[in-house]
Amino acid sequence: MAKKLFLSLLALIFLPSLLLSQSVEFLHAGFKDAGTTVTLNGAAEIDDSGIVKLTNDTQKLLGHAFQSNAILFKNSTTGKVFSFSTAFAFSIVPQFNSVNLGGHGMAFAISPTKELKGALSRQYLGLVNSNDNGNSSNHFLAVEFDTVQDFEFKDLNDNHVGIDINSVISSASIPAGYFADGNSTILDLNLKSGSIIQAWIDYDSSKNQLNVTLSLSSSKPNSSILSLDVDLSPIFEDYMYVGFSASTGLLAASHYVFGWSFKINGQAQSLDLPSLPKLPLPQKSHVKLILGTSISAVAFMGFAVLLSLYIVRRIKNMDVIEDWEHSVGPHRFPYKELKQATRGFRDKELLGFGGFGRVYKGTLPNSNTQVAVKRINHESKQGLREFVSEIASIGRLRHRNLVQLLGWCRRRGDLLLVYDFMPNGSLDKYLFDEPEMILTWEQRFKIIKGVASGLLYLHEGWEQTVIHRDIKAGNVLLDSEMNGRLGDFGLAKLYEHGSNPSTTRVVGTLGYLAPELTKTGKPTTSSDVFAFGAFLLEVVCGRRPIEPKALPEELVLVDWVWDRWKKGAILEAVDPRLGGLYDEVEAVVVLKLGLMCSSNSSERRPSMRQVVRYMEGEVVLPDFAAAPNEYNAKKGGGHGGEFEDFVHSYPTSSFDKVSAWSSADYVADKDDLEAGSISPLSVTGWKGKR
Ligand SMILES: *[C@@H]1O[C@H](CO)[C@@H](O)[C@H](O)[C@H]1NC(C)=O
Ligand SMILES: *[C@@H]1O[C@H](CO)[C@@H](O)[C@H](O)[C@H]1NC(C)=O
Ligand SMILES: *[C@@H]1O[C@H](CO)[C@@H](O)[C@H](O)[C@H]1NC(C)=O
Ligand SMILES: *[C@@H]1O[C@H](CO)[C@@H](O)[C@H](O)[C@H]1NC(C)=O
Ligand SMILES: *[C@@H]1O[C@H](CO)[C@@H](O)[C@H](O)[C@H]1NC(C)=O
Ligand SMILES: *[C@@H]1O[C@H](CO)[C@@H](O)[C@H](O)[C@H]1NC(C)=O
Numbered sequence: 001m002a003k004k005l006f007l008s009l010l011a012l013i014f015l016p017s018l019l020l021s022q023s024v025e026f027l028h029a030g031f032k033d034a035g036t037t038v039t040l041n042g043a044a045e046i047d048d049s050g051i052v053k054l055t056n057d058t059q060k061l062l063g064h065a066f067q068s069n070a071i072l073f074k075n076s077t078t079g080k081v082f083s084f085s086t087a088f089a090f091s092i093v094p095q096f097n098s099v100n101l102g103g104h105g106m107a108f109a110i111s112p113t114k115e116l117k118g119a120l121s122r123q124y125l126g127l128v129n130s131n132d133n134g135n136s137s138n139h140f141l142a143v144e145f146d147t148v149q150d151f152e153f154k155d156l157n158d159n160h161v162g163i164d165i166n167s168v169i170s171s172a173s174i175p176a177g178y179f180a181d182g183n184s185t186i187l188d189l190n191l192k193s194g195s196i197i198q199a200w201i202d203y204d205s206s207k208n209q210l211n212v213t214l215s216l217s218s219s220k221p222n223s224s225i226l227s228l229d230v231d232l233s234p235i236f237e238d239y240m241y242v243g244f245s246a247s248t249g250l251l252a253a254s255h256y257v258f259g260w261s262f263k264i265n266g267q268a269q270s271l272d273l274p275s276l277p278k279l280p281l282p283q284k285s286h287v288k289l290i291l292g293t294s295i296s297a298v299a300f301m302g303f304a305v306l307l308s309l310y311i312v313r314r315i316k317n318m319d320v321i322e323d324w325e326h327s328v329g330p331h332r333f334p335y336k337e338l339k340q341a342t343r344g345f346r347d348k349e350l351l352g353f354g355g356f357g358r359v360y361k362g363t364l365p366n367s368n369t370q371v372a373v374k375r376i377n378h379e380s381k382q383g384l385r386e387f388v389s390e391i392a393s394i395g396r397l398r399h400r401n402l403v404q405l406l407g408w409c410r411r412r413g414d415l416l417l418v419y420d421f422m423p424n425g426s427l428d429k430y431l432f433d434e435p436e437m438i439l440t441w442e443q444r445f446k447i448i449k450g451v452a453s454g455l456l457y458l459h460e461g462w463e464q465t466v467i468h469r470d471i472k473a474g475n476v477l478l479d480s481e482m483n484g485r486l487g488d489f490g491l492a493k494l495y496e497h498g499s500n501p502s503t504t505r506v507v508g509t510l511g512y513l514a515p516e517l518t519k520t521g522k523p524t525t526s527s528d529v530f531a532f533g534a535f536l537l538e539v540v541c542g543r544r545p546i547e548p549k550a551l552p553e554e555l556v557l558v559d560w561v562w563d564r565w566k567k568g569a570i571l572e573a574v575d576p577r578l579g580g581l582y583d584e585v586e587a588v589v590v591l592k593l594g595l596m597c598s599s600n601s602s603e604r605r606p607s608m609r610q611v612v613r614y615m616e617g618e619v620v621l622p623d624f625a626a627a628p629n630e631y632n633a634k635k636g637g638g639h640g641g642e643f644e645d646f647v648h649s650y651p652t653s654s655f656d657k658v659s660a661w662s663s664a665d666y667v668a669d670k671d672d673l674e675a676g677s678i679s680p681l682s683v684t685g686w687k688g689k690r
């Protein structure tokens with residue numbers, strides 16, 4: 001009897017632990033000796049000092065680092081998920097760390113695979129893609145450390161922790177914070193400060209509760225900052241992988257993991273931060289800015305070289321005229337004539353190139369008129385055909401502030417558009433980077449008024465509304481009298497067509513893309529007005545909407561101008577190269593208009609008709625008191641202004657220097673935009689730092 005009792009006591013004591021002995025536990029105090037126990041993919045690597053670097057400063061990367069072996073997470077008889085616990089030390093070092101712009105974030109993930117096939121970078125954090133986000137067949141749990149606010153994913157700010165189940169729309173989230181020793185108030189924690197942060201994630205399977213705890217030290221605070229009641233049993237599969245995922249978007253950050261411990265059915269060991277490998281001392285942020293800029297410039301040049309190789313190959317194809325082409329309105333030039341005009345598209349005749357294609361100078365053989373020939377390559381014949389049918393209407397647009405389309409020609413995948421030649425090239429080369437000639441205020445004001453009237457004509461003066469979609473100084477050309485003329489109108493549509501809707505692209509240039517455009521992808525006259533606002537500011541200030549080389553507080557032009565305005569010193573924003581020689585009343589009107597047009601809320605922006613009226617002095621500008629980004633903050637309400645500090649621009653870098661015609665157009669794929677995902681555009685938060 002006693003023996004029996006003893007045996008069952010033994011069983012009671014040892015059985016659970018025997019069964020638990022199947023449980024898993026590991027500790028990486030640095031990853032130097034991790035060997036094959038950790039599987040990396042994407043951009044992830046383990047550096048010489050043993051730090052997992054999930055991504056570097058390069059745009060649109062994703063990186064995964066997972067423990068190589070699958071782990072049994074479920075009791076196979078009951079189907080119940082075990083308790084588990086993990087602790088890890090990480091840090092996020094943004095590319096633009098002086099202004100605290102993150103991109104995009106990282107996550108601890110428990111997933112049925114360690115590859116997460118099909119997952120995307122950017123706001124998808126390397127966890128999902130736009131199709132499978134939220135699908136219950138994903139079977140994953142992630143705890144995200146997100147440094148960009150994505151409105152479509154209902155992010156609460158650009159510095160938050162969220163619990164994600166099958167979706168990057170968090171089931172629970174909170175601004176990053178931590179409890180310090182003996183203090184019951186939650187303290188703010190900046191995820192992208194570059195500091196080493198320790199995180200603990202604990203799941204209690206008896207309570208069905210998941211907790212997230214953060215700290216800047218080695219010891220675990222008594223309270224967690226985020227807790228979610230959830231039974232993970234229906235979500236997990238029996239065997240799962242644990243690891244990390246991170247991604248970058250148009251803004252980038254390096255995401256590091258220094259150490260990691262994990263345990264099933266027990267408390268994971270906290271990490272001793274001082275004993276973990278350390279990052280080399282950070283570089284000066286300015287060096288990084290310039291480095292980043294030149295890297296993207298190099299990347300762009302590489303792309304341009306590939307593009308031109310491709311074009312050269314295409315030139316060898318034949319000129320075939322199909323039936324449908326005969327019905328198109330404006331003059332169809334024979335290919336031979338254009339080839340002759342541009343001397344065989346010689347590089348010497350190249351005026352510039354951008355996302356749409358190369359532009360050559362030419363002289364038409366019969367009439368001796370000078371023309372600009374834009375050569376566009378388009379992969380989709382279908383899209384090209386639909387576009388050509390629109391050339392008929394584009395060709396009929398006539399206005400002294402538009403660059404006139406004279407005719408066109410198609411040759412296989414190449415489309416050649418023939419325009420009036422603009423001897424003075426594009427406006428941007430008179431504004432940015434040490435221009436050879438400084439435009440006077442009178443010239444600038446005339447150009448601004450001209451472009452406003454050209455844009456008004458596109459919006460309202462024609463039988464159908466034409467949306468330009470890519471207003472910027474680089475697309476404003478100067479005729480022999482230094483009148484501003486809008487070029488490239490209607491061209492963006494070329495990229496909108498296409499038989500496959502999922503390949504639809506939204507075209508525009510970063511820094512000029514209205515915030516709503518990044519969500520809906522639908523260009524409107526109001527998104528043109530937004531870009532026009534950026535254009536106004538760049539012409540008056542002589543600076544790009546985003547100037548990566550500027551001081552941090554001057555990075556985003558509209559914010560900087562707004563700042564001057566608030567300080568009652570708006571004229572300080574005027575291009576100093578004017579040497580004070582300008583009409584103050586006109587300058588104030590244009591700067592104020594620039595701010596009004598840059599409003600984040602499309603309803604708040606004036607129409608082009610109103611803009612022209614203000615500029616002509618027909619109507620007096622309202623004394624507005626709202627920052628371009630304040631409207632939504634008020635409207636958002638509740639959450640301390642969900643849209644607060646929404647900055648809508650992004651470094652375009654200086655890669656459009658090459659162009660005398662049209663600068664580097666940024667062509668984003670729909671993926672990028674439909675979900676608001678040029679979310680660097682929705683970069684937030686650094687305003688508060690001032
Ligand atoms: C960043 O990572 C990518 C992908 O691994 C790599 O191609 C690139 O060279 C890296 N860039 C830098 C600056 O290390
Ligand atoms: C699974 O659950 C059953 C019933 O609660 C229990 O007896 C058994 O020990 C559990 N198995 C493991 C591996 O924990
Ligand atoms: C979820 O994913 C499964 C498998 O990939 C697929 O069959 C299903 O259609 C998806 N459901 C939704 C709503 O997209
Ligand atoms: C946790 O609570 C204990 C006792 O309540 C206290 O001594 C300790 O300092 C607390 N630790 C932290 C990190 O707050
Ligand atoms: C908790 O921290 C806050 C902010 O640092 C400080 O103001 C407050 O006095 C602290 N409270 C206690 C009890 O230490
Ligand atoms: C989660 O946190 C709450 C409050 O801090 C605590 O009562 C609970 O035990 C924690 N649960 C787990 C699974 O750690």
